[in-house]
Amino acid sequence: MAQLTMVQAINQALAEEMARDERIVLLGEDVGRDGGVFRVTEGLQERFGSERVIDTPLSESGIVGAAIGMAAYGLRPVAEIQFLGFIYAALDQLYTHAARLRTRSRGRYTCPLVVRTPYGGGIKAPELHEESSEALLCHLPGIKVVVPSGPCSAKGLLLAAMRDPDPVIFLEPTRLYRMFREEVPDGDVTIPLGRARIARPGQDVTLVAWGSMLERVLKTDSPHSLEVIDPQTLTPFDWETLLTSVKKTGRLVIVHEAVKTGGLGAEIAATVAEEAILHLRGPVLRVTAPDVVLPLPRLIDSYLPTGQQIRTAIDEIMRY
Amino acid sequence: MPEEICATVEVRRLSVLAADGSVDEALMPPLAEGDIRRMYELMVLTRTFDQRAVALQREGRLGTYPPSLGQEAAQVGSAFALQPEDWLFPSFRELGVQLTCGYPIQQIFQYWSGDERGQQAPPSLNIFPVCVSVGTHIPHAVGAALAARYRRDPVAVAAWFGDGATSKGDFHEGFNMAGVFRLPLVFICQNNQWAISVPLSSQTAAATLAQKALAYGFPGVQVDGNDVFAVYRATHDALLKARSGDGPTFIECLTYRVADHTTSDDAGRYRSAEEVAVWSARDPLQRLEKYMERRGIWSEAYAREARQLATSAIDAAVVAMEAVVAPDPADMFTHTWAAPGQRQMRQRKGA
Ligand SMILES: Cc1ncc(C[n+]2csc(CCOP(=O)(O)OP(=O)(O)O)c2C)c(N)n1
Numbered sequence: 124m125a126q127l128t129m130v131q132a133i134n135q136a137l138a139e140e141m142a143r144d145e146r147i148v149l150l151g152e153d154v155g156r157d158g159g160v161f162r163v164t165e166g167l168q169e170r171f172g173s174e175r176v177i178d179t180p181l182s183e184s185g186i187v188g189a190a191i192g193m194a195a196y197g198l199r200p201v202a203e204i205q206f207l208g209f210i211y212a213a214l215d216q217l218y219t220h221a222a223r224l225r226t227r228s229r230g231r232y233t234c235p236l237v238v239r240t241p242y243g244g245g246i247k248a249p250e251l252h253e254e255s256s257e258a259l260l261c262h263l264p265g266i267k268v269v270v271p272s273g274p275c276s277a278k279g280l281l282l283a284a285m286r287d288p289d290p291v292i293f294l295e296p297t298r299l300y301r302m303f304r305e306e307v308p309d310g311d312v313t314i315p316l317g318r319a320r321i322a323r324p325g326q327d328v329t330l331v332a333w334g335s336m337l338e339r340v341l342k343t344d345s346p347h348s349l350e351v352i353d354p355q356t357l358t359p360f361d362w363e364t365l366l367t368s369v370k371k372t373g374r375l376v377i378v379h380e381a382v383k384t385g386g387l388g389a390e391i392a393a394t395v396a397e398e399a400i401l402h403l404r405g406p407v408l409r410v411t412a413p414d415v416v417l418p419l420p421r422l423i424d425s426y427l428p429t430g431q432q433i434r435t436a437i438d439e440i441m442r443y
Numbered sequence: 444m445p446e447e448i449c450a451t452v453e454v455r456r457l458s459v460l461a462a463d464g465s466v467d468e469a470l471m472p473p474l475a476e477g478d479i480r481r482m483y484e485l486m487v488l489t490r491t492f493d494q495r496a497v498a499l500q501r502e503g504r505l506g507t508y509p510p511s512l513g514q515e516a517a518q519v520g521s522a523f524a525l526q527p528e529d530w531l532f533p534s535f536r537e538l539g540v541q542l543t544c545g546y547p548i549q550q551i552f553q554y555w556s557g558d559e560r561g562q563q564a565p566p567s568l569n570i571f572p573v574c575v576s577v578g579t580h581i582p583h584a585v586g587a588a589l590a591a592r593y594r595r596d597p598v599a600v601a602a603w604f605g606d607g608a609t610s611k612g613d614f615h616e617g618f619n620m621a622g623v624f625r626l627p628l629v630f631i632c633q634n635n636q637w638a639i640s641v642p643l644s645s646q647t648a649a650a651t652l653a654q655k656a657l658a659y660g661f662p663g664v665q666v667d668g669n670d671v672f673a674v675y676r677a678t679h680d681a682l683l684k685a686r687s688g689d690g691p692t693f694i695e696c697l698t699y700r701v702a703d704h705t706t707s708d709d710a711g712r713y714r715s716a717e718e719v720a721v722w723s724a725r726d727p728l729q730r731l732e733k734y735m736e737r738r739g740i741w742s743e744a745y746a747r748e749a750r751q752l753a754t755s756a757i758d759a760a761v762v763a764m765e766a767v768v769a770p771d772p773a774d775m776f777t778h779t780w781a782a783p784g785q786r787q788m789r790q791r792k793g794a
């Protein structure tokens with residue numbers, strides 16, 4: 124047991140699982156000798172060799188495509204896309220193949236791979252290094268999308284992702300990489316995929332947020348009793364936990380740093396409207412980024428949802 | 444400092460079997476008489492299936508179908524060189540490859556009839572489902588080869604694709620990785636001169652497709668794709684090289700798509716009857732027949748028998764395909780994930 128940052132917790136999960144399961148092979152740009160641009164894979168190539176931690180050419184579609192072939196062959200590849208903003212070239216492989224291989228081959232081939240990628244804003248990085256396009260990935264049956272919100276959940280969810288029989292995209296909120304430490308137990312602490320976590324129990328308002336927005340929500344002080352839900356897995360979403368909470372509180376605020384239109388918040392709001400509208404006391408509110416191209420760091424604070432906006436939404440919904 | 448030549452491109456074209464049925468003995472691969480007969484019979488089977496599939500589509504009994512007419516030598520000749528434990532990554536126009544490796548004929552029909560169960564390869568074959576998204580399967584072959592090497596399995600991996608696929612990014616990304624990692628791979632391009640209506644000259648400004656491999660650090664060879672012995676030999680040699688750790692090879696088979704792109708296409712809109720006639724005269728099956736006749740292992744009676752055998756295999760497969768119980772709608776949910784999510788479970792109840 125040690126106090127670890129999220130970067131260290133992910134590194135530990137990878138190292139422990141590689142030691143346990145020789146099918147795990149890492150591949151990506153700069154993941155080996157350099158230990159990854161965020162040092163998430165630091166020391167792993169030294170320890171496990173260059174056949175298990177493969178430095179690839181700069182080739183996003185090739186990395187994910189090769190991982191698909193490796194997974195079908197019987198390995199458990201963990202591919203890194205250096206930043207979510209560079210995954211778009213690999214979306215074809217994810218949409219066309221990773222998501223569909225089990226179906227297309229009627230179960231003859233499966234695709235147990237993990238694509239890890241740093242995502243999210245607020246790290247003063249260049250263009251395309253702060254995207255949060257998770258909704259694109261959630262509109263894709265056949266792929267699971269997982270977002271940890273701290274060191275413990277990062278380790279537990281990543282272990283589960285590496286053991287999952289299907290493709291998992293693991294979005295690592297860069298703003299949280301080194302923001303805080305948690306006691307992270309050694310060994311098997313898997314957190315099952317598809318299950319939400321009640322990050323804080325409460326009575327008055329349900330707030331749902333993931334990744335780095337969860338941290339922001341938890342820091343928001345409010346006189347009201349907030350029930351904060353961390354979905355952990357965005358697909359498949361744990362609707363039961365969310366609906367149970369909303370039926371209890373009668374109020375829902377969704378916070379995400381992705382743009383509003385077509386964001387995952389829309390799906391959550393629609394589901395609550397379908398299945399719990401008679402329990403609601405007021406409208407479902409969304410606190411999101413505006414529908415604009417993600418700005419460079421000078422304006423990122425005006426783009427990302429703020430604590431003040433979250434507080435305002437809570438106050439507004441409490442009027443009902 | 445003078446300017447120096449720091450790289451040159453050299454591409455060879457291999458042909459073994461001439462139009463008159465004679466062979467270059469020095470280049471002729473060591474094939475037993477039985478192997479040659481088997482190749483011939485597989486090419487006959489491919490053509491028989493192909494004709495039947497087009498006919499069935501016209502009768503509304505199959506969906507859209509992409510014919511292989513004219514490409515039988517390139518398909519059968521390359522697949523014939525493989526070992527049973529090798530991994531195969533076909534495109535969508537690889538009927539002869541599927542038949543050569545023993546893919547159940549009924550399932551091939553089933554797939555083209557719109558039933559996904561046709562794509563479930565039997566456990567004894569390491570063949571991927573046909574790939575409709577052009578060229579996107581090339582990186583999968585790279586990954587399988589990486590995995591095979593990691594496991595120390597003595598297998599080779601082969602991927603087939605068309606001339607159109609060579610313009611795709613995944614061709615570049617896959618070839619580049621194959622070269623960098625020196626993988627046990629054989630890439631086989633069916634250069635059939637057309638990608639729907641786009642002729643090769645509009646697909647690339649390069650003199651050959653084969654030379655593209657050189658830029659990725661491994662050899663590319665061109666072969667007469669209507670010469671089953673040349674295709675077999677190039678593939679056989681490339682596989683030997685792959686298995687002995689000497690890296691990938693790219694084989695460009697010069698052939699021709701004699702039929703329409705698919706049963707939904709009308710090639711008369713974009714190419715001349717003269718061009719089709721020129722290539723039809725280079726028919727790969729007739730060329731092999733001439734060789735076999737010279738060698739005394741072909742007769743009208745034998746050919747009739749081969750066609751009859753193929754026809755009865757096809758007849759039986761069509762009957763079996765049409766007798767298959769329609770897929771259950773709940774089947775859509777079976778393989779999305781190993782275990783369905785909360786929402787899928789509810790949706791399945793309503794399916
Ligand atoms: C990525 C992609 N783009 C477009 C298509 C539509 N399409 C199907 S086949 C084809 C031409 C393919 O040409 P080629 O690679 O030469 O193979 P061939 O059809 O000649 O066997 C096109 C454009 C597709 N299936 N996939």
Ligand SMILES: [Mg+2]
Nearest residue numbers: 605606637638
């Ligand atoms: Mg073509």
